[in-house]
Amino acid sequence: MANRVPIRTTSSALIAMIADEDTITGFLLAGVGNVDLRRTTNYLIVDSKTTVKQIEDAFKEFTTREDIAIVLISQYVANMIRFLVDSYNKPIPAILEIPSKDHPYDPAHDSVLSRVKYLFSTESVASGRR
Amino acid sequence: MESSKNGRESNEEISEKDENILSFLDSMDTYLTLMDSLSSTLRQGWLELASARHSMGASRINSTLLDLKFHRASTTLQVNEQSAGPDRELPHFTLRKWASSNNPEKNFEEAKFGEDELLKIKSNSLRRRDTSQSSEIQARSPESVGTPVSVDDLAQRERSKSLSMFGTLVSPKLRASQVSFETGTVATLFI
Secondary structure (H helix, E strand, O other): OOOOOOOOOEEEEEEEEEEOHHHHHHHHHOOOOOEOOOOOEOEEEOOOOOOHHHHHHHHHHHHHOOOEEEEEEEHHHHHHOHHHHHHOOOOOOEEEEEOOOOOOOOHHHOHHHHHHHHHHHHHHHHHHHO | OHHHHHHHHHHHHHHHHHHHHHHHHHHHHHHHHHHHHHHHHHHHHHHHHHHHHHHHOHHHOOHHHOOOOOEOOOOEEEEEEEEEEOOEEEEEEEEEOOOOOOOHHHHHHHHHHOOOOOOEEEEEOOOOOOOOOOOOOEEEOOOOOOOHHHHHHHHHHHHHHHHHHHOOOOOHHHHHHHHHHHHHHHHHHHO
C-alpha cells in the first residue's frame, strides 16, 4: 500500500505532442491544441533547427504539468532523448511513441517492446541457470 | 500424500503463470496491431494534408498560421482511477471530442445537455510500465438528452473553427485529413 502511486484524476486533461510540423498540424485540426493566457502551448514542433535541449525541456515540462494526461512523441524524437523517455515511469501522463512522416514506426526502438524483450531475455537467462 | 499435494499445487502455479504469460503475449500482439493501425491512419492523414497543401499552396498550410491566441482544446480527456486488483489502480481515460472551447460554463452545461453528443470511448491505459494489462474498449452510444441536430451542429462548428486557421475556403482534402487525425486521436487512446 505504501508503494501505491496515486492516480491524478481530472475531468479535462490535455494531449501534449512533440512531433514534426505535419503531425502537429494534423492533431491540431483534430482539436487537440490548447493555448493558455500566457501563450503556453501543449505542443512542440520539432524541425531541423530544434535542439535536443529544447526537446528535453519540453518533455520535462509536459510530464510535470498537471493538466496533461497523454504525451504523444514521434519515435525519432524520442530516440534523441531516449534516456529521458526510458527513465520515465509515472502512469500519468502516459507516454506514447508514434511514427512520423519521414520515419516509419520501428518496433526495435519502441520502449515498451524493448522492456518486453529485456524481460524475456532476463527470464530466459534465469531459466537457463536453473 | 503431501508430496503429491505439493506437486498439484506447483502444477496449478505453473499453469497460472502460463496463462499470465499467454495473456501478456496477447496484449503485446494487440499493441502491435493497434500501432500498425495508427501508422496507416496517420499515413493517410499526412497524404491528405500533402494533397491539401498542393491544392491550396504551401503558404496557406504551414505552422506559422497556427493559432497562438488563447483558446482551449476542443478534444480533451477525462482521467479516472480504475481498480485492477487489491493494491493496484490503473488510469482510465475517456476521450471527449469537440466540446465547445469558448465558454467553460456554457461548455459544462452543453456537456450535460449534450453529453450524448460527445462520443465517449473508454479504454484502459496500456502505458503502465509492467505492460501486463489487456485493454478493453467500449464505445458508449450517446444518451438522448437534447436535440441531436443542435449537438451535431456544435461538433461541426468546432471542426470548422479548427479549419478556419487555414482560411475560410479550404480544400476537401484538408477536411479529410482532419477526419483522419481525429481517427488517429481515438486510436492513440485505444493503444
